Amino acid sequence: MTTAVAAPFRFFSLQVVRTRRLGPSLVRVTFGGPDLHAFHSDGRDQSLSLFLPHPGQPEPVVPLELGDGWWQGWRELPDDVRAVMRSYTLRALRRGPDEIDIDFALHGIEPGASVQAGPASRWAARAAVGDRVLLLGPAVADNRAIRFRPPEDTDLVVVWGDETAVPAASAIVESLPAGTRARVWLEVPHAGDIQDLATEADAEITWLVREEKGAQGSAMVLDTLREARLPPAQRPYVWIAGESGCVKQLRRHFVRERGIDRRRVTFVGYWRRGVSEEQLRAEE
Numbered sequence: 628m629t630t631a632v633a634a635p636f637r638f639f640s641l642q643v644v645r646t647r648r649l650g651p652s653l654v655r656v657t658f659g660g661p662d663l664h665a666f667h668s669d670g671r672d673q674s675l676s677l678f679l680p681h682p683g684q685p686e687p688v689v690p691l692e693l694g695d696g697w698w699q700g701w702r703e704l705p706d707d708v709r710a711v712m713r714s715y716t717l718r719a720l721r722r723g724p725d726e727i728d729i730d731f732a733l734h735g736i737e738p739g740a741s742v743q744a745g746p747a748s749r750w751a752a753r754a755a756v757g758d759r760v761l762l763l764g765p766a767v768a769d770n771r772a773i774r775f776r777p778p779e780d781t782d783l784v785v786v787w788g789d790e791t792a793v794p795a796a797s798a799i800v801e802s803l804p805a806g807t808r809a810r811v812w813l814e815v816p817h818a819g820d821i822q823d824l825a826t827e828a829d830a831e832i833t834w835l836v837r838e839e840k841g842a843q844g845s846a847m848v849l850d851t852l853r854e855a856r857l858p859p860a861q862r863p864y865v866w867i868a869g870e871s872g873c874v875k876q877l878r879r880h881f882v883r884e885r886g887i888d889r890r891r892v893t894f895v896g897y898w899r900r901g902v903s904e905e906q907l908r909a910e911e
C-alpha cells in the first residue's frame with residue numbers, strides 16, 4: 628500500500644479582487660481565484676512567495692514547466708522579463724468565496740521620497756481589480772513557513788514588528804487564545820497607519836509612530852524597549868520581525884540584556900535598509 632503525502636507548497640494563480648488603503652503606508656490587496664480551494668494555512672506569520680509582473684506585462688512571466696528545473700528556469704529568464712519574486716505574509720484567509728488578504732507596506736512611492744520604491748511596493752500602490760499574480764504558498768495548514776511557535780509552557784508572549792511585519796504580528800495577536808498574556812510593540816511611519824486589532828488574549832499593544840518621534844526607527848525602538856517593564860514571567864517567548872539591523876539589535880537586547888533563553892526568541896529579518904530582496908537572496 629502507498630500513502631499519498633500532500634506537497635506542503637504549490638503555486639496558486641490569483642487575481643486581485645479588491646484593494647483597500649489601510650493608512651498612508653499600508654494597502655490591503657485581496658486576491659481570489661479557483662486555485663485557492665487548495666490553499667490551507669494555520670495563519671499566524673505564514674509567509675508566502677509572490678511572483679509579480681513587471682509594468683506592462685499582463686501576468687508574471689515564469690517557466691511553464693513545473694518540476695525540478697523550475698527555479699533554474701526562472702533564474703535564467705532575462706532580468707526585465709522574469710517575474711519579480713518577493714516575500715509577504717498571509718494576513719487573512721476566508722472561505723465562501725475563497726479569498727486571501729496580503730497587506731503591503733508602501734515605501735518610496737510618495738513624491739520626493741528619499742528611498743526608491745522597489746517593484747513590489749510600486750506594484751501594490753497601483754494594484755487594480757483583475758491584476759494577475761502567482762503565489763507560492765501552503766497546501767498544508769501546518770507548514771515550515773510558519774515561524775511563530777511559542778513553546779507550550781510560555782507564560783508571556785512578546786512581539787515587536789515594523790510596518791512590514793505588522794501584517795504578521797496582527798495575525799499572530801488575533802490568533803492568541805484567551806488567557807495568553809502578551810506585550811506587543813508595532814512600529815509604523817504615520818499615526819494614520821494604526822489599526823484596531825481584535826484579540827481574546829490579555830494583550831497590551833503599543834503603537835510606535837516614527838513621524839511623531841521624528842526618530843530613526845531602530846533608536847526609538849531600542850530606547851522604548853530598554854525602558855519598558857515586562858510583566859513578570861518565568862518562560863517568555865519573543866517574536867521579532869522587520870528591518871534586519873533593528874531585528875538584530877532587539878534580539879541582542881532580549882537575549883543579552885534581559886537574559887531570555889535564545890531558543891525562545893524567534894527573529895526574522897524582513898528587509899534590509901539599502902538592499903533589495905534579490906540582493907539579499909544573492910548574499911545567502
Ligand SMILES: Cc1cc2nc3c(=O)[nH]c(=O)nc-3n(C[C@H](O)[C@H](O)[C@H](O)COP(=O)(O)OP(=O)(O)OC[C@H]3O[C@@H](n4cnc5c(N)ncnc54)[C@H](O)[C@@H]3O)c2cc1C
Pocket residue numbers: 674675713714715716717729730731732733734735742743744745746747748749790791792794795895896897898899900901902903904905
Ligand atoms: C518572511 C517575510 C514576510 C514579509 N511579509 C511582508 C508583508 O506582509 N508586508 C510587507 O509589506 N512586507 C513584507 N515583507 C518585507 C518585503 O518582502 C520587503 O519589504 C521587500 O523588500 C519589498 O520589496 P520591494 O520590491 O518593494 O523592494 P526591494 O526591491 O526589495 O527593495 C528596494 C529598496 O527598498 C528598501 N525597502 C524595502 N522594504 C522597505 C520598507 N518597508 N521601507 C523602506 N524601505 C524598504 C530596500 O532596502 C531597498 O533599498 C516580508 C519579508 C519576509 C522575509
